[in-house]
Amino acid sequence: MPPIEGTRRATAWRLEGERRLPGEERLAEExxxxxxxxxxxxxxxxxxxxxxxxxxxxxxxxxxxxxxxxxxxxxxxxxxxxxxxxxxxxxxxxxxxxxxxxxxxxxxxxxxxxxxxxxxxxxxxxxxxxVRPVRRAVPAVRVEATALQRAMDALDAAQRLQRATGATHAAGWFDLDGRLCLAREDVGRHNALDKVIGAAVRAGRDPAQAFVAVTSRASYEMVYKTAQAGVGLLAAISAPTALAVQTAEAAGLVLAGFVRQGRVTVYAGAERVSSAG
The missing domain is CATH 3.10.20.10 (Ubiquitin-like (UB roll))
Structure with missing residues (x-):
């Protein structure tokens, strides 16, 4: 089993019916x-x-x-x-x-x-x-629903730590066509989002021409961090909370949830997500 940065090997027992099978597993470092x-x-x-x-x-x-x-x-x-x-x-x-x-x-x-x-x-x-007010005005981005679906598929493919351990989240920075620019993983969903924001800023990426996708629910703080970064759209693989939707509406941020398996549910800014494409 070749080494993967950010993981550690561990011996574990898999129980299948009456069988006990020893094996080596990868654990995400925390x-x-x-x-x-x-x-x-x-x-x-x-x-x-x-x-x-x-x-x-x-x-x-x-x-x-x-x-x-x-x-x-x-x-x-x-x-x-x-x-x-x-x-x-x-x-x-x-x-x-x-x-x-x-x-x-x-x-x-x-x-x-x-x-x-x-x-x-x-x-x-x-x-x-x-619960802090969002202070940054986010750009009024427009995207097609297919771009969000394409982005989540690309983010899934970029999750090396998740494939190895099953214990991490990811956040991705995408252009408005849904092409992956940067991805970061972490055991914490907030941390993954912070990492990809930092990576995008260091790379000189324009937040007005981008959106963020995450492999988690969309909480208030995920919306807050996205808006603080000057990004106008957050797509999540799971559901948002009620406070997240309220915050997105207040910030003028597009918030999409359940972006998976050909489905997109838009909770805020639906007029800026086209079903064409």
Whole structure:
């Protein structure tokens, strides 16, 4: 079994009726990743240890910590061992240096965001911070439903970690014809989205000529991050939440769910998705 970055081998037993079959499985790696801004720890996430520079930039942008890539002045990745109860997971610290203006703004609203892989809001200090208004005006993109279907098929084919482990999500950055430009994977759906946003910004991709697709449900925060990135459409393989739809409508963002098996359900901005093609 050749090595695949971001995975670890493990022995497991498969039970089929009365048979017990030993075998080797691949597990997706999941590590604590701390984001430290100008020397102050801001968030600790559980994430796949891949594409962490993309993650740092995408998280910083989608959380409104910085306004543009130019505000992130320096990036350094540091590994550290954390031993507890005989287990030694490798923690990773991302040391980020941002402009003084962005750092002062961060200090004013700093909050602890511990382990948002599941809910996305753990550690939020107030209800006002839990649901934040979308501040960016998103472009009024227009696409054909077939482009969304084509995009999700391409994203499925790009999921190397998911095929190996069955334990990760993916996010893809597409042109308006549904052609895959970039894809990123992670154990956390929010992390995968942050990574692809960061990768697209680093590659100089124009958000006004793109949409994002994700292999998960569309929560409020997935919509929020997409809008913060200046992207006008989010397509999800599963359903959106009610708050996600309300946020998409408020932002003018097209929100499509259940994009799979020849089906597309548009929950916001339906007038900008054509059934022709």
């Amino acid at each position: 590590r604590p990743v701390a984001l430290v801004y100008n020397g102050i720890s801001h968030a600790v996430m559980l994430a796949s240890p891949l594409d962490l520079e993309d993650f740092a930039l995408g998280f910083s942008l989608s959380e409104g910590i910085i306004n543009s890539a130019d505000d992130l002045l320096d990036f350094e990745e540091q590994g550290e061992e954390q031993v507890e109860d005989g287990v030694a997971p490798v923690g990773i610290t991302l040391q980020l240096r941002v402009t003084l203006r962005c750092f002062m703004r961060l200090k004013e609203r700093r909050r602890t965001l511990a382990g948002r892989t599941g809910c996305g809001l753990c550690g939020t200090e107030s209800l006002a911070e839990a």
